[in-house]
Amino acid sequence: MIEYPPRLDLARLPTPLTRLERLSAEFPGVDIWVKHDEMTGTEVSGNKVRKLEFIFAEALARDCDTVITCGGVQSNHCRATAVLAARLGLKAHLLLRGERPAELSGNLLLDHLSGAETSYISQADWHTHEDYGRELQREYERRGRRALFIPIGGSDAIGLWGYIAACEELRADFERNGIEPDAIVAATGSGGTQSGLLVGRELFGLGARVLAFNVCDDAAWFDRKVRRDVTNWNERYEMGFDVDNLQVTTIEGYMGPGYGVADPEVYRTIAGVARQEGIFLDPVYTGKAFSGMLSELRKGAGGCLAGAGAVVFVHTGGLFGVFPHHRQFDFSQDSEDE
Ligand SMILES: Cc1ncc(COP(=O)(O)O)c(C=O)c1O
Secondary structure, three states: OOOOOOOOOOOOOOOOEEEOHHHHHOOOOOEEEEEEHHHOOOOOOOOHHHHHHHHHHHHHHOOOOEEEEEEEOOOHHHHHHHHHHHHHOOEEEEEEEOOOOOOOOHHHHHHHHOOOEEEEEOHHHHHHHHHHHHHHHHHHHHOOOOEEEEOHHHOOOOOOHHHHHHHHHHHHHHHHHOOOOOEEEEEEOOOHHHHHHHHHHHHOOOOOEEEEEEOOOOHHHHHHHHHHHHHHHHHHHOOOOOOOOOOOEEEOOOOOOEOOEOOHHHHHHHHHHHHHHOOOOOOOOHHHHHHHHHHHHHHHHHOOOOOOOEEEEEEOOOHHHOHHHHHHOOOOOOOOOO
8 A cells, every 4th residue: 555645636537548449450469558648637638737736735735825837838747737726726937948939829828828927048048947946936935925846847756656646547457457568658758757657667566667758868867867756756755665776768769859849750640640549649748759669569579669468658648739830740641532
């Protein structure tokens, strides 16, 4: 029995686990399952709300009236934080990387609709964003308010509980469906989902390996980040977890040109999966990871999914991030009489 820290009921859980019938048929011997965390809510859809259930509980326990967080202009995490803050009657202050765009679209539009305050920090100064966030936190204190600073992606010792709890859900999903998946696949950006899954699989005895496809940085960066967050979690909650023996597997090679920029193959995968299965991936996170997973399956014995009979892709959301990329999709092959 795991004793969880205080948690708010903010996500629509449990999310469904479904088998992709048509796509699985293309890979004889492999069943591709999807854990639908894009369905954790509507406005708060995606993986972040799982972490934020614990983080907002901490904010309320500390009597905070404000939350400060940070991310890209199209950050799903910032959007989820802004929406949840509005829902809980708190103020959200978002530190966004880059310049304010001329048009408010996708996640950024929802940030504004939910009343979040936004401040922009240039790419060149972004390395100072945590210092800026902490200074802002002190500034709120000076004004008689109380603010919680949430690090990028909600990936810290508290947020880690989100995907630990998701593993408890997955264990029940696997039992219900009578499956023993070989791998759990997810996109990794700030490492919190990956860390939670890695710890959760141990705590709940899931046999599946956790394979994370990076959408920024590299495997060495994620190795350090995951170990640091898991160590902090271990110390904070006195869990006695064996961090040294943690196997962190980050699959490189599918980031494309960089964070937020995708190759045409990713857009083709997004359109293909939407047509074939009615599931929408995004070009920043899930599209890259899913496209990477399919490539690895196609490699067969030479890929990281060699011998896998069942794989579970954790769909971590990101739908609102599709809209700002609408020009990248190629519909020129479509014809009316198709
Ligand atoms: C849609 C989506 N998928 C995956 C991720 C990666 O999760 P994490 O930041 O926990 O690595 C993020 C956020 O960064 C996201 O918004």
